Amino acid sequence: MINTFTLDGMSIPFSEGQTIIQAAMAAGVYIPHLCFNPQFKPHGSCKLCTVKVNGRQSSSCTHQALSGMVVESNTTQINDERRMLLQMLFVEGNHFCPSCEKSGNCQLQATAYELHMMSPHFDQFFPDRAVDASHPEYLLDFNRCILCSLCVRASRDVDSKNVFALSGRGIKSRLIVNAKSGLLADTDFCGDDKAANVCPVGVILKKRIGFAVPIGQRSFDEQPISASPHPVMKEV
Amino acid sequence: MNEPAQPKLRVATTSLAGCFGCHTSFLDIDERLLELLKHIEFDRSPLTDIKHCGPCDIGIIEGGVCNAENVHVLREFRANCKILIAIGACAINGGLPAQRNHLSLAEVLEEVYHAQHGLVDGFIPNDPELPLPLDKVHPLHEVVKIDYFIPGCPPSADAIWKVLTDLLDGREPELGHDLIHYD
Ligand code: SF4
Ligand code: SF4
Ligand code: FES
Numbered sequence: 001m002i003n004t005f006t007l008d009g010m011s012i013p014f015s016e017g018q019t020i021i022q023a024a025m026a027a028g029v030y031i032p033h034l035c036f037n038p039q040f041k042p043h044g045s046c047k048l049c050t051v052k053v054n055g056r057q058s059s060s061c062t063h064q065a066l067s068g069m070v071v072e073s074n075t076t077q078i079n080d081e082r083r084m085l086l087q088m089l090f091v092e093g094n095h096f097c098p099s100c101e102k103s104g105n106c107q108l109q110a111t112a113y114e115l116h117m118m119s120p121h122f123d124q125f126f127p128d129r130a131v132d133a134s135h136p137e138y139l140l141d142f143n144r145c146i147l148c149s150l151c152v153r154a155s156r157d158v159d160s161k162n163v164f165a166l167s168g169r170g171i172k173s174r175l176i177v178n179a180k181s182g183l184l185a186d187t188d189f190c191g192d193d194k195a196a197n198v199c200p201v202g203v204i205l206k207k208r209i210g211f212a213v214p215i216g217q218r219s220f221d222e223q224p225i226s227a228s229p230h231p232v233m234k235e236v
Numbered sequence: 237m238n239e240p241a242q243p244k245l246r247v248a249t250t251s252l253a254g255c256f257g258c259h260t261s262f263l264d265i266d267e268r269l270l271e272l273l274k275h276i277e278f279d280r281s282p283l284t285d286i287k288h289c290g291p292c293d294i295g296i297i298e299g300g301v302c303n304a305e306n307v308h309v310l311r312e313f314r315a316n317c318k319i320l321i322a323i324g325a326c327a328i329n330g331g332l333p334a335q336r337n338h339l340s341l342a343e344v345l346e347e348v349y350h351a352q353h354g355l356v357d358g359f360i361p362n363d364p365e366l367p368l369p370l371d372k373v374h375p376l377h378e379v380v381k382i383d384y385f386i387p388g389c390p391p392s393a394d395a396i397w398k399v400l401t402d403l404l405d406g407r408e409p410e411l412g413h414d415l416i417h418y419d
Contacts, residue, residue, distance in 0.1 A: 096335065097418035098325055098389035104419065113416045118385040119328050123378050126330075126337040215419050224413045 005069040007051075012065075020060035020071055021049055030226040031073050032082055032111050034089075034200060035148035036061035038230065040157070043149045046089075048082055048111065083115045090120040092171070094127065094143035101210035102202030104218025108146055109201075110225035132177065134185035137207055144202045145175045151204060155195035163189045175203070245293040245404065248279040248317060252306040253333040253373055254299025256282070257390040258324040262296075264393035275404050292317045294403065300330045301374045305367035314380040319403065322382045323396070325389040325418065327375060334373040341371055384409055388417045 004011045007024055014023035024031050025038065033049040036042055042061040049060040052072040060073070072078065089108060097103045132140040147166060152175075155163040163184075167176045179186035189195065196204060215221075219231040251259060259282060265272065280289040289295065289309075295317030301307055314320055325331035336344050350358045376382050386399050395415040402409040 090329070095329070095418075096325070096331065098331070100419070109418055112418070113413060116410070116416070118387060118411075118416075119322065119377060119382070120375070121377070124330060124334070124375065126334065126372065128338055221417075 003065070003067045005065055005067065005071055007071045008074050012071075014065040018065050020051060020053070020063050020065050023065045024060070024073075025229070029073075030229060031060050032114060032225075033061060033229070034107060034111060034146060035150065037150055037198065037200075040150060040153045040198075043153065046146065046148060047085055050078060050081065052078065079115055083112075083117050084121075086112045086115060086117050087119075087121045089146050090117075091122045091124050092127070093125075093145065094129070100144065100202045101205050102144070104213075104215055104221045106202055106220070107200035107225065107229075108144075110220035113220070114225050129174075132182075132184050134183040135189065136185070137191050138184060138189065138196060139205045139207055140177070140184055141203055141205065142175060146201055147173055147175065148200060150198045150200065151175070151195045154198045155189075155193065158194035161188055161193065161195070163187045163193070163195055242275075244275060244277045246279050246291070247276045247281070247294045247296065248289045248292045248313060249281040249283070249296040250289075250298070250309055250313065251282065252297060252299035252309060252327070252376075253302035254324060254326045255332075256298070258298035258327075258388075258396075261388075261390035261393055262323075262396050265397045266393070268397055272400065276400075289313050289316045293319065294400075295320045296323055297321065297327055297376055298323050300326045300333055300376065301370065301379055302333050303367040303369045307370075307379060310376060310379055319383045320376075320380070321384045321386060321399065322376045323386045324391060325387065328377075328385050328387055329375050330373045331389065334375075337372045341369055345369075386411070389419055391415075391417070 002013050003015070004013050006012065007029055010029065012023050012027045012029065019042065021031050021033060021036055022038065031049050031051065035046040036049055044059045044062040047059060050057050051060045053063055054070055097109060100106070103109060129142040131142065149166055151164045152166060155161045162178055165176050165178055166173055168174050176182065177184050177187060191206065249259065263269070278284045279292050280286040289312050295313040297310065297313060297320065301310060322328050326333055330337065345360045349355070349360045384399065386395055388395060392415065395411055398411060398415055399409040
């Protein structure tokens with residue numbers, strides 16, 4: 001017998017140990033998410049993937065699928081809450097998309113399009129965050145970090161380098177570079193690292209290729225993120 | 237063609253701390269402007285040169301707020317327009333002008349008018365007619381209530397057309413995947 005649960009009324013098959021989002025993705029159903037990437041263990045921090053499981057809210061990237069559970073995702077109430085989370089992420093950082101090299105390939109932006117975020121709604125924080133351009137090949141623009149920890153997980157679990165870490169708590173949380181100087185140039189980070197290619201937004205950027213693909217012809221310009229949540233980015 | 241039975245809607249537009257790119261994009265609706273003019277007439281706008289906003293159905297504002305005059309104009313629009321639309325990145329999140337928010341105003345003025353290489357005897361302009369700059373640049377919704385937003389830098393003519401025609405037809409404006417852009 002195949003295990004199934006229902007997601008917005010659809011029957012979704014799953015195998016033992018799969019989370020709700022994994023089973024949904026395998027079935028081709030999009031659940032908005034930012035800190036989840038199918039190649040990594042879940043982090044459960046952004047809460048974009050929140051769904052209702054048998055009436056109670058839970059993160060679908062950490063919640064294991066169980067037979068017969070009733071999951072709601074694409075509802076007005078949940079999407080309103082997701083949009084509000086996005087708006088908070090936008091105002092907490094400095095997201096000036098027109099000058100961002102990641103624009104059009106950015107999961108935060110594409111998710112905001114998907115959820116019809118027409119404005120940031122809240123007051124802008126305009127935080128002061130310095131850029132780290134010390135590395136010859138890569139740039140870190142912390143203004144756009146959403147603290148998803150994907151670079152931390154990639155560097156630690158795949159590259160075995162521990163280049164990145166999250167530091168501080170609450171609104172003071174920030175991404176740091178594990179070097180005495182705090183600078184990327186003083187780590188063994190390199191372009192072949194998984195961590196160099198995992199950031200869903202425009203923080204970890206390869207230098208000198210930023211606009212090789214023009215704005216307007218990028219992955220999420222062509223297809224909404226719901227159609228292809230993790231496209232292979234068109235970058236040289 | 238018959239005149240529309242309904243009276244024309246009055247529309248005001250202005251550019252605050254913006255570059256007129258959104259207005260240019262608005263004009264990019266090209267010959268649809270003629271269709272639009274069957275249903276609307278312009279009040280204050282760079283297109284009419286009327287200096288103050290009177291009672292209007294729709295106000296469209298490009299640019300954020302960077303000086304005292306911007307605040308007065310924005311409040312005048314809010315007081316007179318039934319529906320206020322913020323158009324473009326600058327109106328919605330401060331945009332390019334807000335990139336100065338990471339510097340002190342004194343530093344910015346000093347650099348632009350005094351210290352910059354090539355300036356001879358530069359001084360910071362102090363004519364009383366000049367509006368005083370604000371400490372920081374702000375998006376419109378931080379100052380007054382905004383009813384609708386058209387994101388983009390600038391939004392495409394099609395996005396602007398879609399929002400205006402939705403409103404004219406009494407629909408809630410909605411931009412699909414092809415029309416919603418922040419860049
Ligand atoms: S990281 Fe994404 S949301 Fe932020 S400025 Fe860049 S494109 Fe925009
Ligand atoms: S730099 Fe990118 S991958 Fe790393 S925590 Fe920030 S947003 Fe996530
Ligand atoms: S994707 Fe599940 S909490 Fe971020």
